[in-house]
Amino acid sequence: MNWKHxxxxxxxxxxxxxxxxxxxxxxxxxxxxxxxxAREVGxxxxxAFSATHVGQDPHYIRARPSLVSQIRRxxxxxxxGAGLEAGWLPILMQRGAKSGIQPGKLGHLIxxxxxxxxxxxxxxxxxxxxxxxxxxxxxxxxxxNILILAxxxxxxxxxxxxxxxxxxxxxxxxxxxxxSRALKGWxxxxxxxxxxxxxxxxxxxxxxxxxxxxxxxATLEPKPGMPPTPSHLTALLKVSRGQSVKAIMRTPYDxxxxxxxxxxxTDIPAIVLPYTVARDAGPGALAQMFERxxxxxxxxxxxx
Numbered sequence: 001m002n003w004k005h006x007x008x009x010x011x012x013x014x015x016x017x018x019x020x021x022x023x024x025x026x027x028x029x030x031x032x033x034x035x036x037x038a039r040e041v042g043x044x045x046x047x048a049f050s051a052t053h054v055g056q057d058p059h060y061i062r063a064r065p066s067l068v069s070q071i072r073r074x075x076x077x078x079x080x081g082a083g084l085e086a087g088w089l090p091i092l093m094q095r096g097a098k099s100g101i102q103p104g105k106l107g108h109l110i111x112x113x114x115x116x117x118x119x120x121x122x123x124x125x126x127x128x129x130x131x132x133x134x135x136x137x138x139x140x141x142x143x144x145n146i147l148i149l150a151x152x153x154x155x156x157x158x159x160x161x162x163x164x165x166x167x168x169x170x171x172x173x174x175x176x177x178x179x180s181r182a183l184k185g186w187x188x189x190x191x192x193x194x195x196x197x198x199x200x201x202x203x204x205x206x207x208x209x210x211x212x213x214x215x216x217x218a219t220l221e222p223k224p225g226m227p228p229t230p231s232h233l234t235a236l237l238k239v240s241r242g243q244s245v246k247a248i249m250r251t252p253y254d255x256x257x258x259x260x261x262x263x264x265x266t267d268i269p270a271i272v273l274p275y276t277v278a279r280d281a282g283p284g285a286l287a288q289m290f291e292r293x294x295x296x297x298x299x300x301x302x303x304x
Contacts, residue, residue, distance in 0.1 A: 025161050028071050028101070030079035030089060031058050033140045033289075034111070034149075036281040038078060040175050041154050043283075045164045049074075051092075053279040057253045058084055059225075063091040075160060077101040078153065081110035082117065082137035106159055112137060114152045115145040118206050140276070142207035143186060143290050147179055182287050189294050196301050197243050199236065199268070201228075201250035201259055204275060208293070217243050220250075220258040228258035240266045247300035251275035269300045 024047040029035035035050035042048065049070050052058045058080070071077070071092045079085055093102065101107040117135035139145045154172040158165035194213035198205075201220045209216050218239050222232040239245070240262065248259045248270045256270075263270035273293050277285040 025075045025157065026073050027076045027078055028074035030077075030085045031140070032276045032279050032281060033146075033286065034078040034080070035279070036277045036283075036285050037146065037150055037153060038076075039281075040283050040286070041150055041168055041171050042157060043167065043171050045161065045167055046157070050279045054274075054276050055253055057251075059087065061088050063088045063095075067092055068095045071101075072096040072098070074098065074101055074107070076107040076109060076156060078109045079111065080137045080139065081112040082134035084137035106156060109153060109156055111139050111145070111149055115139050115142075115148050118210060119203070136203060136206045138204050138207055140207075141205060142211045143179070143183055144211070145207070146286060147176065147183070150175055150179070179287070182290070186290055186294060189298065193294070193297055193301060196247070196297070197245045199240065199245055199248045199259075199262070201248075201254040204251050204254075205249055205273070208273075212297070214297075217245055220248070220262070227255070233258060233262060236262055237265055240268055246303075247271050247297065249273055269303055271296050271300055273297075 025042065025045060027035065027038045027042070027046055027048040029038060029048055029050045031052055032050040032054060035048040038046055038048040051067055051070070052061055067088075072095075074097065077097070079089060098107070099105065112134060117139065120135035121133065140149075150172060154168050157168045161168070190212045195215060196212075197215045197217050198209070199218050199220065200209070200216055203219065203224055205216070208214070218236055220228045220233070220236070222229055245266070245268050248262055248268055250256070250259050250270070250272055252272055252275060259270040262268065273296055274289045277289050
């Protein structure tokens, strides 16, 4: 018996079978929250990569060769927009991104284009600090926006990958059900936090403050992007003592010295809220982020 007659066709069939790895839709997310949302909706049909991680300020990262390599292979770009990535994303786009993820194309998804944007400046003046001409980009901190963007992402995925359209729609349906249920619970808790006075480090929390009905009394930064100065911190002592401020809020990447100094002087809790999720976060991580955020705020409110 000549085994070649049996082995050769078998080997050829293996070689010509499509690889699951190549069948995946590759998503380049600028921030971890969008990579996590892509995994919620896409499941095993997508390969989502985040350019930044929880300890990085997404305003300021380098357009590293590793990021160039990732964006060249991407079938869909998913970023916050409103200038948040202006210092590095255009460079990456110029260095080999596919035509399908360029601005105006189906694979170019910018979050701020699909939700209500807060803090659009009436006047653009660099003397006012690092302001965003298109408004505040941190839209993911309102959980209602997450649901809107999940739907838009699903629309894009179903058009880019029609063969798996039913898969994406089913996962969106499941996500909508669980997210809407969680949102109802969060909004009950939000009513108890409404009116809570807080001080923030940067304007990262505008959407969270708006959704929860918190009172933002001041920012540690004298102007957006400017580090806290001794004179400004001293002035905040009066604000803190004159109002019943319950918490000083910062992200994991904000410097701790300003909020810790003010906390020491006033006994106001300085809390680090989970501004985003882990770089490789899977389904459920976004809900856990809001759960932890609410728990930390509830604890701070109860202490004072």
